[in-house]
Amino acid sequence: MKNAHERFGWLEFEKQLRDTRTRIRVELDQFIGEAAEDKEALGACHLVSVVGNDVDIGAIWAAIAGQEWFTISRPEVSERRVTLGKDPRIFRGTIAVAGRSRRVRHLVALSAQLAEDTDVGRTILCRDNPEFVLYQISQRLGLPAHPSWAAWFWTALQEKGRIQPLDGLGYRPIAVVGSKEEFLEWIGAAVKARTVVIPDEAGLIPWGPLNTLTIS
Amino acid sequence: MQLLHERCEDETMLVMRPSHKDSTCVFNIRHVLSPKRGNGQVECSGLINGIFGSGEERHIAAWKSKKMTTKTTEEEPDGTTIIRERERFVQELSVVSASGETGTLE
Secondary structure, three states: OOOOHHHHHHEEEEEEEOOOEEEEEEEEEEEEEOOOOOOOOEEEEEEEEEEEEHHHHHHHHHHHHHOOEEEEOOOOOOEOOOOOOOOOEEEEEEEEOOOOOOOEEEEEEEHHHHHHHOOOEEEEEEOHHHHHHHHHHHHHOOOOOHHHHHHHHHHHHHHHOOOEEEEEEEOOOEEEEOOHHHHHHHHHHHHHHOOOOOOOOOEEEEOOOOOOHHHH | OHHHHHHHHHHHHOOOOOHHHHHOHHHHHHHHOOOOOOOOHHHHOOOOEEEEOOOHHEEEEEEEEEEEEEEEEEEEOOOOOOEEEEEEEEEEEEEEOOOOOOOEEE
């Protein structure tokens, strides 16, 4: 893993009022946004995770709540303007850093599309690991699925062009396009064709640990 | 639903009501567990998502809670239109059987 100063980016907020100009810059450690070349998305982003001091994080919180636009800059990537849009979910916390008297404030903000678990026909995921993708989609949509189907499901998504790569920092995000009804239909057809099978052993579905170490 | 019987002995948290012990088939669960306060928590938390039955009756099931909105429109004699929106949560069960049949119950 690279040192923080090599992998972190910056989130910058600038606001011009009548006679004052506010400029706040905080460190950005994780980010998920629509692909930069996607002109329809118009700079929509889904997750920002930033660290900074109390005043800066408070100002960023107010700006996100006010649906303001930010400038994101990252190592080796050109700057871009993004917004979390309407009704974002914002979480704030405090991190104690060894050897420092002042604590660091941490803010994570999610777009409404990422935070809500309603089936809108598009699911945003932070990683592209096949088992993680199937697990997250089954949990979010309430889809009956088994971990042994992960490779088949991933191939089906790729063949049907349902995976959209997203822009990310600290993640390899993707968007999976499809509704619960569609995926249920795929699973039914695959079970019928014996492409995938329901295991003989009755019991809970053994998803296993899906932490960042096992899926990255 | 054999699994529930087995787990009830080991994990008492799963038995939230005496009626849960009567859940003998996943397809009957709506009749056995009447929609009273507290019911559906075990299902919708994903604690009993799994594989049930054997042979041709083998199936895999998953539950999920879902918000439903019912919208009604009333026209008053004076021409006023009253729109009422009622939100409620329902439990949705999706099943895939070994034969490939799929179904969703609410």
